[in-house]
Amino acid sequence: QKEVEQNSGPLSVPEGAIASLNCTYSDRGSQSFFWYRQYSGKSPELIMSIYSNGDKEDGRFTAQLNKASQYVSLLIRDSQPSDSATYLCAVSGGSNYKLTFGKGTLLTVNP
Amino acid sequence: DGGITQSPKYLFRKEGQNVTLSCEQNLNHDAMYWYRQDPGQGLRLIYYSQIVNDFQKGDIAEGYSVSREKKESFPLTVTSAQKNPTAFYLCASSIFEGYEQYFGPGTRLTVT
Numbered sequence: 001q002k003e004v005e006q007n008s009g010p011l012s013v014p015e016g017a018i019a020s021l022n023c024t025y026s027d028r029g030s031q032s033f034f035w036y037r038q039y040s041g042k043s044p045e046l047i048m049s050i051y052s053n054g055d056k057e058d059g060r061f062t063a064q065l066n067k068a069s070q071y072v073s074l075l076i077r078d079s080q081p082s083d084s085a086t087y088l089c090a091v092s093g094g095s096n097y098k099l100t101f102g103k104g105t106l107l108t109v110n111p
Numbered sequence: 112d113g114g115i116t117q118s119p120k121y122l123f124r125k126e127g128q129n130v131t132l133s134c135e136q137n138l139n140h141d142a143m144y145w146y147r148q149d150p151g152q153g154l155r156l157i158y159y160s161q162i163v164n165d166f167q168k169g170d171i172a173e174g175y176s177v178s179r180e181k182k183e184s185f186p187l188t189v190t191s192a193q194k195n196p197t198a199f200y201l202c203a204s205s206i207f208e209g210y211e212q213y214f215g216p217g218t219r220l221t222v223t
Contacts, residue, residue: 034211043201043214044154088154090212097209103153 002027004091006102014110019076021105023089026070031093033065033072038086038104048074079109114138115215117202122220124196132187132218134202143185144203144212147171154201160185161208189220196222 003026013019021035032051036044050056050063050072062075072091076083086104115136124130136143145157156169160179174193179185185204189196199219203212 032209032211043217046211046213049211092209097207098156098159099205099209099212101154 002030002091002095002098002100004089004100004102006087006089006105008103009106010108011105012108012110013079015079015081017079017109019079019083019107019109021074021076021087021089021107023072023074023091023102024070025072025089025091025100027091027094028067028070029094030067030070030091032091033063034090034092034099035061035063035072035074036088036090036101037083038088040085044088076107079107081109081111083107084109115202115204115213117200117215117218119218120216122218124220124222126222127191128222129191130189130196130220130222132189132200132202132220134185134187134215135183136185136202136204136215137183138204138206138213139182140204140206140213141182142205142208142210143179144205145169145175145177145185145187146201146203148199148201157187159208189222196220 035048038044048063056063060077064073088104089102092099118133144159146154158177160166176188202215205212
């Protein structure tokens with residue numbers, strides 16, 4: 001059974017700081033990694049995809065992947081109160097192609 | 112506009128009644144999924160379908176049924192056999208299984 005682990009939080013950061021969200025996964029053969037943002041009462045929204053080791057930047061967001069350590073992270077630079085949400089990590093590939101979601105980390109950005 | 116629609120947004124039913132939740136996509140995606148989310152909990156997979164006329168049980172299929180007669184549509188029926196049906200139901204699709212999934216806005220079902 002593929003597992004994806006995230007710290008449930010809440011993670012609280014001040015406005016303008018860097019928020020760092022972490023995710024570990026159990027299936028060493030996993031190939032595709034995704035970060036979703038879910039505002040309270042809304043559905044998840046895809047914000048980043050990463051497939052190879054290293055960093056991938058998109059605006060204020062950077063996804064980092066380290067397959068050897070089975071670790072993927074999401075950095076949010078210049079955090080804004082509007083970034084306050086639950087962030088879900090999702091992983092696919094390896095033993096099966098199903099997308100497995102972590103339970104999410106609640107991020108609060110304080111003005 | 113391409114996307115996934117779910118209807119209705121809110122649904123109220125009496126215990127013992129079956130209810131069907133609608134999910135339609137115009138993204139030309141082959142794979143579709145149903146998840147359930149309870150307050151403070153992660154996503155739990157109910158059913159998924161990789162192609163038309165085929166679907167598989169997810170982790171919590173008991174008390175639910177689906178059909179996939181058209182590529183665009185993947186309705187979910189919550190039957191009276193589901194013990195705790197009150198939840199937020201999310202439909203998603205992806206071009207193929209294992210690729211990034213895109214979610215509809217969700218249906219919040221309350222059963223009393």
